[in-house]
Amino acid sequence: METTTMTPPPQDLIKALKDSINQSIIGQQAVVDQLIIALLAEGHVLIQGLPGLAKTRAVSAMASSVDAQLRRIQFTPDMLPSDITGSEMFNSESQQLSFTRGPVFSNFVLADEINRAPAKVQSALLEAMAEAQVSVAGQSYPLPDLFMVLATQNPVEQEGTYPLPEAQMDRFLMQLLIDYPSIESEILMLQMLRAESRAEAGQPVISMADILQARRQIEAIHVSAAVDQYIVALVDASRKPQKYHQQLSKWIDQGASPRASIALDKAARATAWLAGRDFVNTDDVRRVIHPVLRHRISRSYTAIGNNISSDHIIDTIVDHVAWV
Template identity: 45%
Template structure:
């Protein structure tokens, strides 16, 4: 391994750049009970400049988590409730004509914020989903003849309903692929549930949050993600994992008939960046195979699409990704 890139000086520099993370976790923990998995993945998204798709039942503090994260980082937060009658202009903004001045004025939409909660994204038709996802991809919005850059950092947390509910529009695979991570958030355990009861069972629960870091510190740490060292063997391991989702027979995996589509090259990039961010959050200046395993399911679960045969045998994308991780040799 390159000694210069993992020298004590480099490690110390990277640790200093992420020194705000423990304080941020602690501040969020004053409001959010448990949900360490969700909070850590939101931080990965912030550091790796990737958006997050969330699947979970109502009432799991998804909105509260991102609002608390925004308050603790001095970021601007906007929540967009997706409905079947929503229009693209309701998200990105529009031009308003002023008869008095005989000119158009730009009215920016709620997309112009640092942290966006796109609630129930699959409640809206494809045209609206595309408007949001284009803004996510290009990091800019065009209104009339003018193009406006979106603020930095910019993170979209989109929540998704289960597909079998009425009135939903499934997100096409090509659009889902633009999300770096897809999280599945479950119910809290008994201890956490009791603490939620003690803390929140009030007509006016205390949700005061102090800003413990700044957007500048996050953007600075994001630059250091690029300095996290990834050994060539680790890079080969990432490529092998993605290739195994497309050509499982090469890795002696008999699951080819269960995979309709494998992961795209975007998955390779996302897995590398997410692993670098995860390593940085652990206080390391280099990626180890366990980082890939820790974050890999969140990067791949929405990119490995099960076939009809898999659905008939009740195999999920998680089962397929798990089989891939078991089969691909670890460096």
């Protein structure tokens, strides 16, 4: 009698993915959770942190745990857009031009130190991130079904960097912040790295097909009209802060676009799915609001001068928008 092997449900595979990444990144559980939410929500992420805080390692750990391709692009001031998208090359044998694909044609694209390249190079990612395609010489080329840009930048280095324009920032579903690990986590990190140098490379724990299946299930997660109203009210508070709290109007220079509402909806549905529910509640929205909104709110000079962070502004928004 033949025995059949049962395929684990997507939730179990995603848990295995989370465990696999946490084995490589010590003390950054919140960042790992947010990376997985962005992956399930079909979003791109901007990872910010000081040098040496494992930004690149976090991306590599996730990519190596998924049976998918990772391409790394090291951004530099002398880059050209074609270094990302690819270009047409003349074939001497066929006497014709043929398109040579650039590193953006991958499942995971690590855009390392993205703010070191000028705006025309950064904008080469815009079409890819927004439309999952690349256009060269009037011809469009589709990107893979599983396509995710994970960009890193250092917050303190200003010389030789080019701030990302608002249109580019808005294409990222989330901005993740990596901070220093605790003393206990750093000790575990040292022990892990010593053991890692003697161990064999890990194997993927989930396939692209499993992730795409999870995404289809997330699309079916129910969102009530009341939760929709709550999402839009939170975003509206960033645009018309005087309606909600007088201090907010002094801190916010420009609010979030409708992409923020879309991003909150998608991230909240992924959060509900991870919790094993088929509906979204307001707690799901609040769990993801900081990484979704922090890069979409422009702080005023008053907020910057008084060291009021974007996260503090978001906390104030949440406190003054009525819960459903």
